[in-house]
Each structure stands twice: as C-alpha cells, then as structure tokens.
Amino acid sequence: MSTTQSERLRGLLEPLVSAQQLDLEEIEVTRAGRRGVLRIVVDSDEGVELDACAELSRSISQKLDETDAMGEGEYVLEVSSPGADRPLTEHRQYVRATGRLARFHLSGDGSGELVARILAVDEDGLDLEVPGVKGRKPTARRLAFDEIARARVEIEFNRKDKKEEEA
Numbered sequence: 001m002s003t004t005q006s007e008r009l010r011g012l013l014e015p016l017v018s019a020q021q022l023d024l025e026e027i028e029v030t031r032a033g034r035r036g037v038l039r040i041v042v043d044s045d046e047g048v049e050l051d052a053c054a055e056l057s058r059s060i061s062q063k064l065d066e067t068d069a070m071g072e073g074e075y076v077l078e079v080s081s082p083g084a085d086r087p088l089t090e091h092r093q094y095v096r097a098t099g100r101l102a103r104f105h106l107s108g109d110g111s112g113e114l115v116a117r118i119l120a121v122d123e124d125g126l127d128l129e130v131p132g133v134k135g136r137k138p139t140a141r142r143l144a145f146d147e148i149a150r151a152r153v154e155i156e157f158n159r160k161d162k163k164e165e166e167a
Helices: 003-019 050-066 090-098 163-167
Strands: 023-034 034-042 075-080 103-107 112-121 126-129 139-142 148-153
Touching: 003 023, 003 034, 003 050, 034 050, 050 075, 090 112, 112 139
Parallel strands: 034 075
Antiparallel strands: 023 034, 103 112, 103 148, 112 126, 126 139
C-alpha cells in the first residue's frame, strides 16, 4: 500500500474509529487474487467486542462506498482486534499490557532476551518483575523504552483474570 493511500485511508477512517472510543492500530491493504483486502485493526483499553467490530465494519463500508479511497476494483473489508501475539509498539499498548507477562528483545549493550511481567508504565519506560528461576524470588527491573528492540505479550494459560484476583 502506498503511503499516500495509507494516509488517506487513515484520515478517512480514524474519525469513525474514534467515534466508537476505539484506537486505530493498523491499516493494511493487500491483494488476494483479483481482489484487494483491507484489514483494519482496532483496540481499546477495555478490549474490543465482536459487536463493536461488526458495527464499525458497517460504518467503514458505507464510508468507503461513498469515496474512491479503495479504487475501482473489488475488495474485502476485515475489521478486527489485535491478536494475542501482536507486538507492542505504542506506549498505549504497553499500558494495556500492564500485569501481563511479556518477552523483550533488548537492543544495544543489553542484547539478549528478557521475559518479565509489566508492573507499571510511564513516559520513559517500564517497571518489570522478572520471575525467579528454580524457586528463587522474583526481582524488580527497570527497562527504558530505548532498550527495547521488540516486545510481545506472552500467552499465559494459567494466568488469573484480574476479576478473579480482586475476588
């Protein structure tokens, strides 16, 4: 997708997404045979329900039909929330991942990999809890954003839900 098409689509769709109190995370246009595929990923602090994706899909489809933003050819529209394995790239994504276990690929002198739970997020970086190994207690660690090359939430099958922990 060209940058101008991406910018045009973002400018066209962002107000529709914001009107539903959602964040526009990603826009991707690809080809699938003769058809184009427009994938839109949205998120919010509370997550995204299926009904919200369906409602947003209808309003986006209507808006795209009123414009020539997708050109003359046929296209398929997909509106979804980020998957569990999506990378953390924006500050708000780190905030949403507070309490979750994440895998960090470190840059610079701290090269390597780190798996830790995100305890707090501020403008400069993260406060983490690094799990103890072989019965040792967890340790605290501070990680600045500029030390992170890549980060991704780890899927935990035995993780307690926040509601369970509060009960």
